[in-house]
Amino acid sequence: MAYVKAAERERQIVAAAVRVLGAVGVAGTTLRAVAAEADIALGTMQYVFPSKDSLLRAVVAAVTDDVAASLRVEIEPGLGVEQVLRRSVTNFWSALVENEIGVQIMQYELAMYSARTEGAHGLARLQYERYTSLVAEFCERAARATGQRCAVDFETLGRLSLAVLDGLIVQYVANPDAERARRDLDLAVDMVIRFADPQPISGESN
Numbered sequence: 334m335a336y337v338k339a340a341e342r343e344r345q346i347v348a349a350a351v352r353v354l355g356a357v358g359v360a361g362t363t364l365r366a367v368a369a370e371a372d373i374a375l376g377t378m379q380y381v382f383p384s385k386d387s388l389l390r391a392v393v394a395a396v397t398d399d400v401a402a403s404l405r406v407e408i409e410p411g412l413g414v415e416q417v418l419r420r421s422v423t424n425f426w427s428a429l430v431e432n433e434i435g436v437q438i439m440q441y442e443l444a445m446y447s448a449r450t451e452g453a454h455g456l457a458r459l460q461y462e463r464y465t466s467l468v469a470e471f472c473e474r475a476a477r478a479t480g481q482r483c484a485v486d487f488e489t490l491g492r493l494s495l496a497v498l499d500g501l502i503v504q505y506v507a508n509p510d511a512e513r514a515r516r517d518l519d520l521a522v523d524m525v526i527r528f529a530d531p532q533p534i535s536g537e538s539n
Contacts, residue, residue, distance in 0.1 A: 343381055346371050347395045350388055355435045359446040364388065386451075393443060393456050396436065397463040403428060408471055410478035414531035417475040421468070422498060422522050430502055431511060437502050465491040476531065484530040493528065497521045 349371035353362050364385060368378035382388040407424045408417055430437055440460060447456035469491035476483060483490060501521060505514045 339381075342373075342377070343391065344395075346373070346378060346381055346388070347391050350392050351396070351436070351439070354392065354439045354442070359389070359439075359442045386456075389443060389446075389456055390459065393440075393460050393463070396440065397460065397467070400425070400429060400464075401467050404467070404471070408475075410471075410474040412475065413479040414472050414475045414481055414483060414529060415526050417471050418494065418526055418529070419522055421471050422494070422518065425498070426515075426518055430505060434506060434509070438506060441503070441506075461495065464495050467491070468494050472529070480534050481531045482534050483532075485528070490525075490529050494525050497525060 346367060350362065350367045353367050353370050357366070362385070364378050364382065365375055367388065368375045371378070382391065404421050404424055408421055410417065412420070444457040444460055447458075447460075451457075465488065469487040472483065472490055473487045475481070476487075485493075498521070501514060501517055504517075
């Protein structure tokens with residue numbers, strides 16, 4: 334068997350886990366099933382990820398990192414908080430909801446599985462902290478780049494933006510009406526922007 338670097342082996346296993354999770358859900362996902370999907374020995378699988386929990390944590394980290402990487406390419410902080418919020422949310426919706434709804438369903442399953450089995454310090458917390466921090470980072474960078482301030486702190490803005498987006502995703506999963514969802518998304522972004530109320534910082538230059 335050809336030698337595979339540890340980082341590449343981990344990526345291979347995580348990609349296989351995402352496929353298995355998408356096909357059978359969290360409850361049906363086992364290390365054996367993921368090893369078979371990745372076409373590796375179970376012993377190799379267990380060496381890299383000794384437990385299902387460690388594998389699922391790696392999946393959450395990999396998926397959120399992929400989301401962050403894809404959005405950062407499109408984000409220009411110099412446009413200001415309003416445009417950064419609009420672009421990041423609509424880009425996310427286009428690429429990762431309309432075209433990757435299975436990944437969203439998988440993440441909700443991971444969050445609910447975690448809430449039932451791990452309590453307040455499990456995968457669900459990791460997942461939401463990562464996404465909240467991502468939105469907060471984008472908005473804070475935009476505010477600094479353009480000399481703006483918001484009516485609320487960036488962490489709160491991140492949490493509430495994610496809460497609104499989460500609700501729309503669940504509705505889209507239940508009833509995938511793309512036209513209605515886009516209208517609702519635009520209105521929801523308007524609402525979040527009004528709440529954030531980005532304004533120039535008086536007396537300071539950009």
